Amino acid sequence: MIKATDLLKKYPDPSNLGCMFNAVDGINLNISEGIIFGLLGPNGAGKTTTLEMLEGLNDIDHGEVIIDQMNIKDHPYEIKKIIGVQLQSNEYFDRLNLKELITLFGSLYSKTIDAELLLAKVKLDDKANALPDDLSGGQKQRFSIACALVNNPKVLFLDEPTTGLDPQAKRNLWDLVIDLNNEGMTIVITTHNMEEAQYLCQEIAIMDKGKIIAQDSPENLISKFANKLTTSSDSGTLEDVFLNLTGYELRD
Amino acid sequence: MFSKPQLHLASIFLKIFFRDRQSLFFSLLVPLIFTGVFLFSENEPPKIKLGLVNQSSSALAKDFVEMVNNEPLFELTIGTEDSLKIELIDGNQTAILIVPQSFDYLADVAKLRLMLDASQVRQIGAIQDALNTSLLSIEREIRNIEPMFQLSLEDVKARPQRYIDFLLPGILAYMLMNLCIAGSGFNIVEYRRRGILKRLFVTPIQPKDFIISIVLARMLIVLIQISVILALAINLLNIQVMGGLPSLYGMVILGTFIFLCIGFFLGSLAKTQESIRPIVALVTFPQLILSGIFFPITSLPTIIQPIANTLPLSVLASGLRDIANDGISLFTINGTLIGVLLWIFISFLLATQFFKWKKVAS
Structure with missing residues (x-):
C-alpha cells in the first residue's frame, strides 16, 4: 500500500549553525494493505518528519513515496484524496462547532457527509454543537480522528494520538483504531508508548537518529532483541527491545 | 466560476467573522463615530x-x-x-x-x-x-466708505467642494487598507501559528482555493462596511458620488484585491504574531501620512511627491476621489487607473511568490 524508498530530509542543524543534518536519513518502508503499522522512536528520531513526507506535507529531499501505486511527487492531490491525517496539534477555526467543522472538512474533499453519523462513530454525537475547546483531551483526539475520516480514507495516519491521555481515554481510542482497521483501513501510527505499539500494531519499525534500526512484528522483535530485560516481565516486552536498541541516554 | 470547496470555505470565513461579536461591534462603531464627528463639526468654522x-x-x-x-x-x-x-x-x-x-x-x-x-x-x-x-x-x-472691490470665489468645477468631500474618499481608502491587511495578513500568521493552515493542506484543497475563499469572504465584509459608511455619508453629510455608485464600488473591489494581496505578502514575511504588527505598521503608517488622505499630496515637499503619488493608498484614494468628486467613471483611462492596475499586478505577484505553501506550519 505504501512504499517509501531511500527517503531523505535535511534540516539546518540547531547545534551547529550553518550546517545541515539528515533528520530522515535514507529510510525504506514497505507497508502492506490492511495492517496497523507502528513507527517507534525516541523524541527527535524523525518520526513526524517521515510521516509528513508520506502525507505530502513536507518536501522530499531525496527518494520517493508511492501510495496506492501513485507517486506523491506527481500526484500530491490525488493521494491527499485517499489518505486521512491526524496531526499532533489540534487547533481549528474559532467559533465553529464540531458538526460545522466536520461539514467543512467534508466540503474540502467536495463531499457532503452526515456529520452526526461520523461523530457517533467516534462517540461524540452528544457533542455535535460543542466547540473543540470545550472537549476533554480524549474527546479532542477522537474528534481529530473523525476529521481525518471525512473522506473515508484508504490509509489513516495518526501522529502520537494517545500522548497525554488517561488510561480510559487511551483504551477507548485503541478500540476505535482497531474498529477502523477491522473495516479494512490501513493505519500508520507513530508513538513512543510501547504498550500501545504492542497492543495495536502488526508490524513495527523502530527509528533512531533518522534511520530505521529494526523492523518486524512485535513478537519477532521481542524474541530477537529483548535479551536484556529491563522490566519485571519474564518474557521481555517491546520496551526492552526499544531500550536495548536505542540506548539509555536521555533524548530531549 | 467558483468551486464548492472555495465557496464553502468562504462561507466559513464569513460565519467566523459574523460570530465574532466584538469585531462586528467595532467594525460598525468606527464608521458611526467617523460620521458623527463630521456631523457635529460641519456647522460653522470655530470662532x-x-x-x-x-x-x-x-x-x-x-x-x-x-x-x-x-x-x-x-x-x-x-x-x-x-x-x-x-x-x-x-x-x-x-x-x-x-x-x-x-x-x-x-x-x-x-x-x-x-x-x-x-x-x-x-x-x-x-x-x-x-x-x-x-x-x-x-x-x-x-x-463711512463703501468698499471699492469685491472678490467672489468661484470653483471651476462649479459645485461646492467642502473638506469632507475631499476627505471621505481618502478615509474610505484608508479604512479599506486596514480592513484588508488585518483580514489577510494577521489571519494568515495566526492560522499558521496554530497549525490550522497545516490541517487545511492535509486535504486536497490547493493554495489558490484558500486565497480565493479568503478574498471572497473579505470582499463581502469590506463591501458591507464601506456601504454602511457610504449610506451614512450620503444621507447625513450630503456627500455626492458624482461618478455613480457602481464605479465607486468597482474601485473599492479593485482596492480590496490590492490590499488583501499585500496582506498575504506581509503575512508570509512575518513569522510570528508579534512581528506582523511592526511590519504592518511600517507599511500602513507612512501611507497614512504620505498618501494625501487628510491633505493633498501637492502640499508635501516636492522631492517626496513623486514617491507619495505612487503608493498604493495614494493611487486608490485618488481613484476614489476621481469618481466621487470629479464624476469620472471607473473605465476612464487615466494615470490613476493605470496605477491601480499596476498595483493589482504587483501585489498579486508579491502574494503568490512569497507565500510559502509548504511551510504552512511554524
Whole structure:
C-alpha cells in the first residue's frame, strides 16, 4: 500500500549553525494493505518528519513515496484524496462547532457527509454543537480522528494520538483504531508508548537518529532483541527491545 | 466560476467573522463615530478667541471695541494685558489685540498690537489675514466708505467642494487598507501559528482555493462596511458620488484585491504574531501620512511627491476621489487607473511568490 524508498530530509542543524543534518536519513518502508503499522522512536528520531513526507506535507529531499501505486511527487492531490491525517496539534477555526467543522472538512474533499453519523462513530454525537475547546483531551483526539475520516480514507495516519491521555481515554481510542482497521483501513501510527505499539500494531519499525534500526512484528522483535530485560516481565516486552536498541541516554 | 470547496470555505470565513461579536461591534462603531464627528463639526468654522485690552478712553476706541465685538469671526474677551497674557500662555486665547492709549481720530496711524503665542498658533498667517480683513471693514464702517472691490470665489468645477468631500474618499481608502491587511495578513500568521493552515493542506484543497475563499469572504465584509459608511455619508453629510455608485464600488473591489494581496505578502514575511504588527505598521503608517488622505499630496515637499503619488493608498484614494468628486467613471483611462492596475499586478505577484505553501506550519 505504501512504499517509501531511500527517503531523505535535511534540516539546518540547531547545534551547529550553518550546517545541515539528515533528520530522515535514507529510510525504506514497505507497508502492506490492511495492517496497523507502528513507527517507534525516541523524541527527535524523525518520526513526524517521515510521516509528513508520506502525507505530502513536507518536501522530499531525496527518494520517493508511492501510495496506492501513485507517486506523491506527481500526484500530491490525488493521494491527499485517499489518505486521512491526524496531526499532533489540534487547533481549528474559532467559533465553529464540531458538526460545522466536520461539514467543512467534508466540503474540502467536495463531499457532503452526515456529520452526526461520523461523530457517533467516534462517540461524540452528544457533542455535535460543542466547540473543540470545550472537549476533554480524549474527546479532542477522537474528534481529530473523525476529521481525518471525512473522506473515508484508504490509509489513516495518526501522529502520537494517545500522548497525554488517561488510561480510559487511551483504551477507548485503541478500540476505535482497531474498529477502523477491522473495516479494512490501513493505519500508520507513530508513538513512543510501547504498550500501545504492542497492543495495536502488526508490524513495527523502530527509528533512531533518522534511520530505521529494526523492523518486524512485535513478537519477532521481542524474541530477537529483548535479551536484556529491563522490566519485571519474564518474557521481555517491546520496551526492552526499544531500550536495548536505542540506548539509555536521555533524548530531549 | 467558483468551486464548492472555495465557496464553502468562504462561507466559513464569513460565519467566523459574523460570530465574532466584538469585531462586528467595532467594525460598525468606527464608521458611526467617523460620521458623527463630521456631523457635529460641519456647522460653522470655530470662532477665533481674541483677548482685547483697551488702553484708550477715546470715543473711537469705544466704537472700535464695539465693532470687533460684533464681528462673528471672533469670540471676544475684554480684560487687562496681564490677565489676558496668562490666558494666552495657557492656550485659552488665540491672540490678544491691544488698543493703545493714542488710539484716536487725531493720531496719524493708530497702531494696534497683536500678541500671539507662536508655539500654539500654527496658522498665524490665517489669523492675521482674518484680523486685517475685519479691521479693514470696521475702518470702512467708521469712516463711512463703501468698499471699492469685491472678490467672489468661484470653483471651476462649479459645485461646492467642502473638506469632507475631499476627505471621505481618502478615509474610505484608508479604512479599506486596514480592513484588508488585518483580514489577510494577521489571519494568515495566526492560522499558521496554530497549525490550522497545516490541517487545511492535509486535504486536497490547493493554495489558490484558500486565497480565493479568503478574498471572497473579505470582499463581502469590506463591501458591507464601506456601504454602511457610504449610506451614512450620503444621507447625513450630503456627500455626492458624482461618478455613480457602481464605479465607486468597482474601485473599492479593485482596492480590496490590492490590499488583501499585500496582506498575504506581509503575512508570509512575518513569522510570528508579534512581528506582523511592526511590519504592518511600517507599511500602513507612512501611507497614512504620505498618501494625501487628510491633505493633498501637492502640499508635501516636492522631492517626496513623486514617491507619495505612487503608493498604493495614494493611487486608490485618488481613484476614489476621481469618481466621487470629479464624476469620472471607473473605465476612464487615466494615470490613476493605470496605477491601480499596476498595483493589482504587483501585489498579486508579491502574494503568490512569497507565500510559502509548504511551510504552512511554524
